[in-house]
Amino acid sequence: MTAIHEDWLKRWESGQIGFHLDRDHPQLLRFADQWLPRKKERVLVPLAGKSRDLVWLTRRGHSVVAVELSKLAVETFFREQGLVPKVSESGAHVRYQVSGLDFFCGDFFTLTPEQIGKVDAIWDRASMIALPPEMRSRYVRQLFDLARGAVPTLLVTLVYDQSRMTGPPFCVEAAEVKRAYGSTHSIVPLADADALEPRFREKGLVSLREQVWQLVPYSISAPTA
Numbered sequence: 271m272t273a274i275h276e277d278w279l280k281r282w283e284s285g286q287i288g289f290h291l292d293r294d295h296p297q298l299l300r301f302a303d304q305w306l307p308r309k310k311e312r313v314l315v316p317l318a319g320k321s322r323d324l325v326w327l328t329r330r331g332h333s334v335v336a337v338e339l340s341k342l343a344v345e346t347f348f349r350e351q352g353l354v355p356k357v358s359e360s361g362a363h364v365r366y367q368v369s370g371l372d373f374f375c376g377d378f379f380t381l382t383p384e385q386i387g388k389v390d391a392i393w394d395r396a397s398m399i400a401l402p403p404e405m406r407s408r409y410v411r412q413l414f415d416l417a418r419g420a421v422p423t424l425l426v427t428l429v430y431d432q433s434r435m436t437g438p439p440f441c442v443e444a445a446e447v448k449r450a451y452g453s454t455h456s457i458v459p460l461a462d463a464d465a466l467e468p469r470f471r472e473k474g475l476v477s478l479r480e481q482v483w484q485l486v487p488y489s490i491s492a493p494t495a
Contacts, residue, residue: 275377277438278400279340294326295395297426297482301460305424305484306332311390314416316378316409317397320347327393328370335372335386344375360385379412389417394425398450399439406442410450420454420487427481428465434474447483455485 306313309331315324318336320343327334338344344366348355355366355373363376363385374381383389392413401409414420427442448457465480 275339283342293322295321295323295426297461297480298323298326298393298395298424301424301482301484302327302330304460305422306330306391312388314386314389314392314413316392316394316413317400318347318373319343319396320350321395322351323393323395324371324373325351333370333372335374335389337374337376337378337381337386339375339377341375344373347373379408381412381416383416383418386416389421391421392417392423394423396426396439398425399428399437399442402437402440406446406450414454420485422487423451423455423483423485425451425483425485427483429479429481430470430475430477434476435470444481451485455487458484458486460484 310333312333312335313327315321315327315334315336318324318338319340320338321336324334324336324347338347341364344364348366348368353368355368355371358365358367360374361382362380363374365385366373366375372386374385394413398406398409413423425447427447428439429443430441432441444459451457459481461480461482463480464478466475466478470478
């Protein structure tokens with residue numbers, strides 16, 4: 271297990287989950303119809319935590335496949351949502367299933383396309399920004415492999431001065447989004463908003479921007495490293 275894996279597990283165990291939203295993600299509500307104009311898509315949500323977005327998407331008629339490292343996060347999600355899942359082993363992962371939702375607990379990077387089945391779209395609400403720079407190209411390639419190609423993606427990133435805060439969440443500049451996805455998707459900026467909350471001011475930030483990207487696939491070629 272890598273240091274970043276251990277760090278995220280410790281954050282869940284100690285309750286350091288300021289990244290979690292106790293509401294549906296406002297950018298998902300704002301752009302879902304544009305990103306997913308058709309109903310009944312199968313949406314992959316990587317590094318899902320205990321996000322309420324999973325339920326919101328299923329209520330909209332979509333099916334969801336979610337992945338999360340922390341067993342505590344997964345079981346808390348089902349308890350808070352009042353759901354009782356069917357639990358089974360799936361390779362190195364534990365699979366929790368309820369109607370419309372497959373939730374895999376384990377290492378995202380060891381999950382396989384055969385485990386999760388079809389993927390029509392990806393909601394990256396806080397995944398790319400959760401990973402340090404050296405892991406992000408591997409992360410994007412894993413997404414591509416799991417989806418068996420380029421699929422419509424809604425991506426949220428943060429931009430700030432990393433000399434003032436090291437992350438996570440990490441800074442992901444527009445240039446990195448273009449490097450990561452430019453060979454497979456047309457990259458459409460949707461929003462750029464102030465996101466400087468008190469908890470980030472306390473860490474020394476004077477500016478924090480939340481940026482939202484719609485990634486529209488135009489080929490099935492693999493992303494460049």
